[in-house]
Amino acid sequence: MSPLSLDALVEPNGTKGIVCIRVADASDVECLSIYFTGLSATTRNKRFMGARADLAAVAAECVAKAGHPDHFTLLAELRQEGQRTIIGETRYAYDPAARHGDFAISVADVFQRKGVGLRMMTSMERHASNLGHEMIAAETTRVNAEMRGLAKKAGFEDTGLGDWQSVNFAKRLSR
Template identity: 70%
Template sequence: MSQLFPGAVVEPVELAETKGMVCIRTAGESDVESLSVYFTGLSTISRNKRFSGARTDLSVVAAECVAKSDRLDHFTLLAELRQEGQGRIIGEARYAYDEAVRHGEFAISVADAFHRMGLGLQMMTAMETRAIDLGHELIAAETARTNAEMRGLAKKAGFRDTGLGDWQSVHLAKRLSR
């Protein structure tokens, strides 16, 4: 994709607010520590929204995110900000395909300082593109009814409320097409 960013899954972009390039790439085993640092750096509210509740075992969560990276239908994408030759994770999207229900499920987070810059939508688009390339036709997620940010992002990305949620959650889905 890019000589400067060999692992990029989409063309790297410059976010004006960051004074650096953002590369969206596939996570690997060498990213566990950096991903753990990223999760730790999220605000308590953002961590609770991402994990649907409090989590303290963030290094275990980070390891789980990359554990199945050798399988095509399970992957984690990272948004990495590169400034002055240094990289740091500022977003992640985890995707897993469930053969039994024949759709992919995802979870996503963006570092608090990078909210409302379009990064979440770029990550979702990259994730969807990869799922389409794998031949998947439906992608879904569940979020808390109170998570207005995720619901807004999902709506912007073309997801709809399936009505399958309960009084606390919303189930979102989108048909994928080429």
């Protein structure tokens, strides 16, 4: 999987340009930091399950293990008129002890509910499956109805392991 390989092409309704989903690398840290900064406070809080002030450090963490086979970050990038703008990201890490991958995802506010998040999750699942992983899991807050809806649409099921504040969900990957 080459760091600059295109993974999927998406054309959200009303968008002039093409959205490409690709694997992030170390050269993406600054643009990813700008992306995180541009998210609304609500979207940032949902992505990180709380407030984060160190967005440059978070961006660096997202690509720090780019060469590690069981960790990757996918970027959704809007390409129009020679410009590239990150409009979504999903970070994936495999936990060998738990025997499942874990992920977090965000989509820029103006691109939510346009299919970008679902395509990113599909791409993430395909990459994880290609690595031989059989299960993906995640956690979100109970009040994050958007993430819960996206997970359900992508075929994830509530595991029942959450507490009064959180929901855990998982999906078995097909090979």
